[in-house]
Amino acid sequence: MKNKLLAKRYAKALISNLDESEYEDVLNDIKLLFQIFKVNVNLIDTIDSTIYPLKKRIALSSLITENLNKSKIWKNLFTLLVNKKRFFIIFELFTEIEYFILDEQNKVKVNLKIAHKQSKDTLQEISKTIKNIIQKEIILNIQISPEIIGGFVAKTQTLAIDGSVKNNLVKLMNITKI
Amino acid sequence: MKIQPDEISSILKTKINDFKFEIDVSETGKVVQVGDGIARIYGLDNVMAGEMISFPSGVIGMALNLEEDNIGCIIFGETHKIQEGDIAKRTEKILQVPVGDKMLGRVVNALGHPIDGKGDIEADENFAVERKALGIIQRQPVIEPLQTGLKSIDSMIPIGRGQRELIIGDRQTGKTAIAIDTIINQKGSDVNCVYVAIGQKKSSVAKIVKTLEEHDAMEYTTIVAATASESASLQYIAPYTGCSIGEYFRDKGEHSLIIYDDLSKHAVAYRELSLLLRRPPGREAYPGDVFYLHSRLLERASKLNDDLGGGSLTALPIIETQADDITAYIPTNVISITDGQIYLGSRLFNSGIRPAINAGLSVSRVGGNAQIKAMKSVVGKLRLNLAQYNELKAFAKFGSDLDKTTQDQLRRGERLVEILKQDQYSPLPVAKQIFIIFMANEGFLDEVEIENVLKVEEELFNTLDTEYKEFMESMVKDKINDEMKEAMREICKKVMKKF
Numbered sequence: 001m002k003n004k005l006l007a008k009r010y011a012k013a014l015i016s017n018l019d020e021s022e023y024e025d026v027l028n029d030i031k032l033l034f035q036i037f038k039v040n041v042n043l044i045d046t047i048d049s050t051i052y053p054l055k056k057r058i059a060l061s062s063l064i065t066e067n068l069n070k071s072k073i074w075k076n077l078f079t080l081l082v083n084k085k086r087f088f089i090i091f092e093l094f095t096e097i098e099y100f101i102l103d104e105q106n107k108v109k110v111n112l113k114i115a116h117k118q119s120k121d122t123l124q125e126i127s128k129t130i131k132n133i134i135q136k137e138i139i140l141n142i143q144i145s146p147e148i149i150g151g152f153v154a155k156t157q158t159l160a161i162d163g164s165v166k167n168n169l170v171k172l173m174n175i176t177k178i
Numbered sequence: 179m180k181i182q183p184d185e186i187s188s189i190l191k192t193k194i195n196d197f198k199f200e201i202d203v204s205e206t207g208k209v210v211q212v213g214d215g216i217a218r219i220y221g222l223d224n225v226m227a228g229e230m231i232s233f234p235s236g237v238i239g240m241a242l243n244l245e246e247d248n249i250g251c252i253i254f255g256e257t258h259k260i261q262e263g264d265i266a267k268r269t270e271k272i273l274q275v276p277v278g279d280k281m282l283g284r285v286v287n288a289l290g291h292p293i294d295g296k297g298d299i300e301a302d303e304n305f306a307v308e309r310k311a312l313g314i315i316q317r318q319p320v321i322e323p324l325q326t327g328l329k330s331i332d333s334m335i336p337i338g339r340g341q342r343e344l345i346i347g348d349r350q351t352g353k354t355a356i357a358i359d360t361i362i363n364q365k366g367s368d369v370n371c372v373y374v375a376i377g378q379k380k381s382s383v384a385k386i387v388k389t390l391e392e393h394d395a396m397e398y399t400t401i402v403a404a405t406a407s408e409s410a411s412l413q414y415i416a417p418y419t420g421c422s423i424g425e426y427f428r429d430k431g432e433h434s435l436i437i438y439d440d441l442s443k444h445a446v447a448y449r450e451l452s453l454l455l456r457r458p459p460g461r462e463a464y465p466g467d468v469f470y471l472h473s474r475l476l477e478r479a480s481k482l483n484d485d486l487g488g489g490s491l492t493a494l495p496i497i498e499t500q501a502d503d504i505t506a507y508i509p510t511n512v513i514s515i516t517d518g519q520i521y522l523g524s525r526l527f528n529s530g531i532r533p534a535i536n537a538g539l540s541v542s543r544v545g546g547n548a549q550i551k552a553m554k555s556v557v558g559k560l561r562l563n564l565a566q567y568n569e570l571k572a573f574a575k576f577g578s579d580l581d582k583t584t585q586d587q588l589r590r591g592e593r594l595v596e597i598l599k600q601d602q603y604s605p606l607p608v609a610k611q612i613f614i615i616f617m618a619n620e621g622f623l624d625e626v627e628i629e630n631v632l633k634v635e636e637e638l639f640n641t642l643d644t645e646y647k648e649f650m651e652s653m654v655k656d657k658i659n660d661e662m663k664e665a666m667r668e669i670c671k672k673v674m675k676k677f
Contacts, residue, residue: 002210004220008247133203155206158221160267163201171200175193 003089004096010089011096014077015104023101025069030094033074036064037090047078048087057082099157107137113145113153115165130154133161205268209233210248212260215409216454217251219266225249228308230269235259238289239266240273240411243455250455252411254289272308275419276301277426281400282370285387288404288416290423294387305422307415311477318483320517323548324435324492327363327605328356330535330598333557333615334564335520338548339369339433339490340481344512346497346504347522351534353496355602356520357437358386360494362393363605364435369492370427371399372436374420376413377443380405393603410454413447421478424491428480431487436479440496441472445508462507472508473515504539518542532599537564551657553608556616560594563619567591586624593623596631609650610639612658613666622670626677638673 018026037043043064047057061078065071081087102108110130118126123142131138134156145153150165207221217239219231231239231251237259243250253260275290278301285294292299320338337343345353361371373390375383383403390396400423404416417438427434438444445468452465460466472495479493495516497509502524504513513519518541527534546554570588574580580588597618600606614635617623626634642650646669653662 004208005210005247008220129201133201158205158207158223159203160206160265161201161203163199167202168199172194172197175197176190 003092006086007089007092007096010077010081010093011100014073014097015100017073020104022070023105026073027098027101029068029070029074030098032068033064034091034094044087044090047082048085050085054082061087102139105137107139108134108156110134110138110140111155112140112142113148113155113164114142115144115146115148115150117144126152129163130161134159207249207266209260209262209264209266212253212257212262214454215253215257215411216451217253217257217260217266219249219251220247222249222266222268225268226272228272230271230273232267232269233260234264240415242451243457252414252451253409254411254415257409272306273415274304274306275422276303277305277423278302281423282398283396283400285383285401285403286419288402288408288412288419290419293403303426305426307418307422308474309422309425309478311474312480312482316483316486317480318488320481320544320548322481322490323545323550324360324369325363325367325608326356326360327607328359328533329600329606329611329615330533330537331356331520332608332611333553334537334561335518335535335540335542336545336549336553337492337494337542338481338545339492340479341518341542341544341548342476342479342493342495342516343542343545344495344497344516344519345522346499346509346513346519347534348499348502348524351522351524351527352532352602353498353522354386354439356522356533357439357494357496358389359603359605360435361390361399361437362395362603364398365393365395369398369433369435370424371395372402372420372424372434373399374402374404374417374436374438376404376416376438376440377406377447378403378439380407389603410447410450413444414451417441417444417475421475421491425478428482428489428491429487431482431489433490433492435492435494438475438493438495440498441512442498442508445471464507468508469511469515472512476512476515517544530599531595532602535598537561538568550608550654552612552654555658556612556619558619560615560619563587563590564594567594589624590618590621592628593626593631594618596628597623597635599632607650609654610642612653613642613650613669614638616663616666617670620667620670622674630677634673634677637676638670641669641673
C-alpha cells in the first residue's frame with residue numbers, strides 16, 4: 001500500500017508536465033501498457049532486478065515505450081523508475097495517472113456491485129443516482145455480488161455509496177435492538 | 179419496571195414502519211500502514227483534524243496528521259484488528275464522549291465507556307473531547323474558595339473555584355493523597371469531581387476507587403482511567419475526556435473539580451504518538467506543541483460569569499518530578515500555565531512532615547482572593563513564621579548559644595510545623611483549621627511539648643464539637659473581629675487547662 005503514496009507523487013509530477021490535449025493519448029497508452037505488463041507477468045521483476053546490468057534494463061524498458069503515443073514521456077518516466085529502483089510501483093502509477101486525468105476531465109471510475117443482473121433501464125437509473133451524488137461523469141465497472149442481497153454498492157477511489165439491502169437490514173437490526 | 183410483550187411488539191412495529199431505506203454515502207480511504215497504535219491512510223482528502231475515522235472491525239481512530247498525500251491517525255482500540263488495505267471511513271464527527279449526571283459514581287475509559295461492570299451509562303449529552311477554552315467575556319475572577327480540608331493548603335496556599343493549581347513533587351511524596359483528600363472533602367458540598375488516571379497501574383486505580391467508595395465520595399465522582407496497559411492514544415485523550423465531563427457540570431452552573439494524575443505521563447504518551455507520527459522532536463524529544471498540549475487543556479478550567487450560571491471547573495494537575503528537579507521541561511511548562519503550585523518535598527516527606535508541603539516553594543496566585551475572610555484574618559504571618567523558622571533552624575544546627583527571641587521563634591516554628599501535619603483521608607472542616615492555627619499563632623502551644631501538640635489539637639476539636647458547634651458555624655461566616663478573637667482565646671485557655 002505504501003506504493004500507492006509513492007505512485008501518487010510520480011503521477012502528480014507527470015500530470016503537471018502534460019497538456020490537456022495530451023490526456024487522451026496518455027489514457028490510451030496506459031490501456032496498452034496495462035495489457036503488456038499483465039500478459040508478460042515477469043517483465044516488471046526483470047526490469048527491477050539488479051541481477052541484470054542497469055543499461056540493459058533501461059534499454060528493455062525503453063523498448064516497451066517505442067510504439068506508444070507519448071513514447072518520449074514514458075521513456076523518461078521508465079528510465080527514472082529503473083534508476084530509482086522503483087519500477088515495481090508501475091501498476092499503482094498507471095491507476096493514479098488514470099485517476100488524475102479522469103478527475104481533470106470531471107470523470108470518475110466507479111466499481112458498481114449489484115446482486116443480480118439488471119435490465120438496461122435499472123442500470124441507467126442506478127448510474128443516474130450515482131452521478132447525482134458524485135456530481136461527475138461516471139465510468140461504470142459492473143460486478144455481480146449476490147451477498148449484498150439487493151440494491152447496489154458503488155465505490156470510487158475516495159467514496160463509498162451503499163444502497164444495498166444488506167446494509168439497510170443491518171441498520172434495521174441495530175434500530176430494533178431494545 | 180416491567181415491559182409487556184405487547185408493548186415490545188408495538189415499539190418494534192413503529193420502528194419498522196418508520197424505517198426508511200437509505201443510501202449511505204461516505205468518503206473512504208485505504209489503510210496504507212498500521213502498527214504501534216498509528217495508522218496511515220491514503221485518501222480521505224477532506225477529513226478534518228480531530229475527526230473520528232471508523233474501520234471495518236468497528237475500531238475507531240482520530241485523524242491527527244493531515245499530510246499532502248496521506249493522513250496520520252491514532253487508533254483507540256486494538257490495532258491488530260486493522261489490516262493494511264482496509265477501508266477507512268470518515269464519520270464527519272469530531273471525537274465525542276458521553277457526559278451527564280449519570281457519569282457520577284462511574285469508572286469510564288478514555289472514550290467515556292463504562293469499565294466498572296455496572297452496565298451502560300445513559301448520557302444526557304455528547305461533548306466534543308477537544309473543546310475550545312472559554313473567552314475572557316464569559317469568565318469572572320476566582321472568588322469562591324475550594325476547600326481541600328488540608329490545613330497547610332487552605333491556610334497558606336488557598337485554592338479558588340475555577341483555579342488551576344499544580345501539585346508537583348517526586349514519586350512517593352503524597353501528590354495523589356492530596357488530590358484524593360480534596361475529593362473526599364467535597365462530601366456534602368456542591369462540587370462534583372472527576373479524577374483522571376493517566377498511565378497508572380490498574381491496581382492503583384482500583385485502590386483509589388475503593389478508597390473513594392469507603393468515604394462515600396464515589397457518589398459525586400467520575401473516574402476516567404487510561405491505565406499503563408492501554409495505548410498511548412487513549413492516555414493522550416483521557417484528560418480531555420475528563421475535562422469535557424467536568425465542563426458539563428460547569429456549563430450547568432454547578433461546580434466541578436478535575437484532577438489530572440498525572441500530566442508527566444500524559445506528555446510521555448503524547449511524545450510517543452508524535453514520534454510515531456514522525457513529527458519532528460524537540461527538547462527531550464517532546465514535540466514542539468507539548469506546551470499547547472497542556473495549555474489548551476488547563477485553560478478549559480474556568481469560573482463562568484453570572485450570566486452563564488456562575489459555574490466553575492477547578493483543575494488540579496499533578497506533575498511527577500525526577501530527583502526534586504522542578505526546572506525540567508514539562509514541570510516548568512505546567513508551572514507557567516497554572517495559577518500556582520503545591521510543591522511536595524521528598525526530604526520533608528521522609529522526615530515525617532505529611533503532607534510534605536514546602537511552604538517556600540508553594541504558591542497560589544489567585545486563591546488569596548477566594549480565601550474566606552475568617553481564615554485570612556487568622557492566618558496572618560503563618561507563612562512568614564514558617565519561613566523564619568526554616569531559616570533559623572539551619573543556624574541552630576551550629577549549636578551556638580541562641581538569644582531568647584530566636585529560641586521563641588524556633589519554638590513557635592516547631593509547633594506550627596506540628597499542627598500543619600495531617601493524616602491521610604482525614605480532611606478537616608475549615609472552622610477547625612482556623613481554630614488550631616489561631617491557637618498556634620497566639621502562642622498557646624509554645625509551652626506544650628512537641629509530642630503533646632497533637633493531643634492538644636485532638637482535645638480542642640473534641641471540645642469544639644461538643645460545646646461550641648454554633649460558635650463554629652458563625653465563625654466562618656465573616657471576618658473574625660476582636661470580640662470573637664477574645665472568645666476564641668477563652669476556649670483555648672479552657673483547653674490548655676487540661677494539660
